[in-house]
Amino acid sequence: MTTNTSPAVDWTHLGRSFAESHAELDANDYLGVGDQKVDEPAPAPEPAVVDAEEPEGTDKHRQIWLRPVDNMRRFFPHEATDLTPWLAKRLHMIKKAAWFENPLTLVGTEQKIAGYRIDILAKTLVGDRERFVVIENQLERTDADHLGRLITCAAEVEASHAVWITTEFRDDHLKVMEALQRNHRACSFVPLLIEGAYMSAEGTANFNLVTPPTYSSPDDLLRVKLHEALRKAHEVNNTMNLLHALLASYPDVDFSRYxxxxxxxxxxSYxxxxKVDALLERIPEERRKRAV
Structure with a gap:
């Protein structure tokens, strides 16, 4: 057996020696650009690109602007006295998120219907007829009590829309909402999540209403992927709204990097x-019915 008695290579020393021996070589020697005369002065370096002067503390603000809201009760301590009135004053957000064709008009909050109290009762024009819209909101994960109240009140007033707004949906409740939406054409059942992000270092927040993530459906992976695309489209729209608000609120800050x-x-998006237009031409509006 032959034993290797040569000393171990000192890679650190070897690398340092190589770097020092080639320190004076011009990179152009390797690129084949060596036509410049020796006595010709080197061209002035391009000025570094830097951000324009911004107000003191801008970087600090930029780090905080889009911090997620982790505790909704910091902004809405009580559901009935804080969240419900806040939503009642912002029916335009519900209209946009739920794709209403016409504006919503507030009828009242905490309205008594069929022995229950619905959080928000509104009206909207559907065709040439004014219809009721029932809205339930929660600060916690969805429960059967709110679901039953939403369905009962919607049926009692023959609502055109039943909107459920919360911070978290259970999978089985999303399945129920989709089944109701698919099988009861007289009323649209719309689940919405309330989300938010800080807008300033002072702690003021901007909230959005978005479509919730799809429930688990291992037997229909395409549905899951399409719903994920829908969520991302919502997120793009909300991000552009945030940027629009920031540009208006901080005119002295340079946002050209974005x-x-x-x-x-x-x-x-274009x-x-x-692609969406092409797909809609080939996909029927309603699911085909099975012949009995």
């Missing part, structure tokens, strides 16, 4: 719109 991202987002 311009190319916004441009690319618009480009992909491509997506074209």
């Amino acid at each position: 311009r190319h991202i916004v441009e690319e987002a618009g480009l992909w 491509y997506t719109d074209e």
Whole structure:
């Protein structure tokens, strides 16, 4: 057996020696660009690109602007006295998130219907007829009590829409809402999540209403992927709304670093719109009925 008695290679020393021996070589020697005369002065370096002057503390603000709201009760301590009135004053948010064709008009809050109290009762124009809209809101995970109240009150007033707003949906409740939406054409059942993000270092927050994530459906992975795309589209829209609000609130801050991202987002939205139009031409509006 032959034993290797050569000393171990000192890689650190070898690397340092290599770097020192080539320190004076110009990179152009390797690129084949060596036509410049020796006595010709080197071109002035390009000025570094830096952000324009911004107000003191801008970086601190930028770190806090989009911090998620982790405790809803910090902003809405009580459901009936804080969250419900807040939503009642912002029916335009519900209209936009739930895709209402016409504006919502408030009838009242904590309205008595069929032995229950519905959080918000509103009206909207459907076709040429004014219809009721019932809205339930929660600060906790969904429960059967709120679901039963929503269905009962919607049936009692023959509502055109039943909207359930919460911070977290149970999978089985999302399945019920989808089944109701699919099988009861006289009333649309709409689940919405309330989400938020800090807008300033002072702790004021901006909230959005969005479609909840789809429930687990291992037998229909395409549905899950499409719902994920829907959620991302909502998120893009909300992010652009946030940026719009920031530009208006902080006119002295330079946001040019985000311009190319916004441009690319618009480009992909354009491509997506074209594909959606093509798909809708081939997909029927209603699920085919099984012959009895």
